[in-house]
Amino acid sequence: MIEQLQQVQAATGATLKDGVAVRFENETDASLEDDTLLCDRTHWGRLQVTGDDRIRFLHNQSTNDFEKLKPGQGCDTVFVTSTARTLDLVTAYVTEDSVILLVSPNRREKIFQWCDRYIFPMDKVELTDITEETACFSLIGKTSDAILIQLGGQPLTSEPFGTHQLQLLANLETRVAVGSGLATPGYTLIVPAQKAATLWSQLVAAGVKPIGSQTWETLRIQQGRPTPDQELTEEYNPLEAGLWQTISFEKGCYIGQETIARLNTYKGVKQQLWGVRLQTYAEPGSLITAGKEKVGTLTSIMQTDKDYIGLAYIRTKAGGAGLQVLVNDTPGEVIDVPFLSRGYLGEAPTA
Known part of the structure; x- marks a missing residue:
């Protein structure tokens, strides 16, 4: 189903490499000050943790406090080694019956295997990779609320980072979460893979300007988001990494x-x-x-x-x-x- 999304992106001027939109035509005209930007983060990993012990398990595996989170809330957390060296900066979304982990593209398998090794026979925890079943977009910019309203959604402006809910955007059920993945205001959108191409098209039709992974890289350096294999390695801990x-x-x-x-x-x-x-x-x-x-x-x-x-x-x-x-x-x-x-x-x- 993601192939349909890639076809839509290519038809609107995207250069794709290994299935990832690297750049779009006219990206140089995009401005964080004036525009709402749209970045496809579908190549990032999405892991789903279920089972009665899921909150306790994640609470014991990473740096943030999962036991304080209720369904509809979320947080950024860091997975670290036993000596506190960084593995990945992960965003977690707590639902009624699961926790969805958004992990870096080059850490999808590593974090899955890392978690899996700590699930013991008595633990009521199940780990599933749902990356292929879903798509993920970042809606970036101060006018993101207006785009949500235009597509029939409801802004979460006053809610804290990580707050999320299922909404109908362009009549498509979409998980809308506060936070663009950068320091800039915005939202993270998670949608079933078979609906990804339609939602992308509706967002672009609403006036959002698509950006590729190259521009995302530029923005993340400008704003200081650390990434695995560069700032997040086993040479550094999350305190040093400014997290x-x-x-x-x-x-x-x-x-x-x-x-x-x-x-x-x-x-x-x-x-x-x-x-x-x-x-x-x-x-x-x-x-x-x-x-x-x-x-x-x-x-x-x-x-x-x-x-x-x-x-x-x-x-x-x-x-x-x-x-x-x-x-x-x-x-x-x-x-x-x-x-x-x-x-x-x-x-x-x-x-």
Whole structure:
């Protein structure tokens, strides 16, 4: 059924690679300030967790507090190793009888296998990969509410991140969830695969501008969303990755909890993820220096109209926003990016 969606996208000017819309015609005209953007995230993984023990299981497997969530609520959470190294940033949606996990494209199998290995015979937990049965879109921008209304839906403007409900959009039953996947306001839409092409067409007909995975990559770097194999690796923990908003410091034991609690208690975060503005291109993995001292590593980079924006881990003692650095021989400046948060228990995280 997803082939129909790909055919519709190709017919409207999409360049596809391995079944993913990489770019659309006239994307350069799209503006987050003026337009509502539409990104196909169907290639991201969707895992469904069912069974009477599903909440307890997920509560014990990742950083956020699932036991506080009720049906219709959701959260971002991080799956980590026993030493609190990051595996993936995951969005969870709690329904009446399941939890839907939206995972990164290159972590679909890994997170499935990771969860499966911790399901023991006595656990009332079932794990199902529903990626092929569903499609997922991000509706991005301040005018997203107007698009929902235009298609017969109801905005969830005043609701917290992760709030979701089934709505009829263009007479198609769609799970509408608060949050675009970026720091920009918007919604995540999950729809049965056989309805995906129709919903996509209706959204575009309503005036939404489609963007491909290349522009998504640009936006996620500009806004600071970390991604696996670049910012989220087994070299870093979620405190270093600026994902404090995904961590409950009050809940009990979970995988990696001891390390995270110790880092928080003793303020032991030695490096932090920041944005960095560069004058010229530098390869990810490049060393970052301030004066004669090595202070960090570049993890991602993209070109803007004026310069280059990257993400980088910077030693906490070296400083943060405003720090002047060199990436190889390229001058740069450390900058804030809106997706990230930081702080210690008792201190409000600041984006």
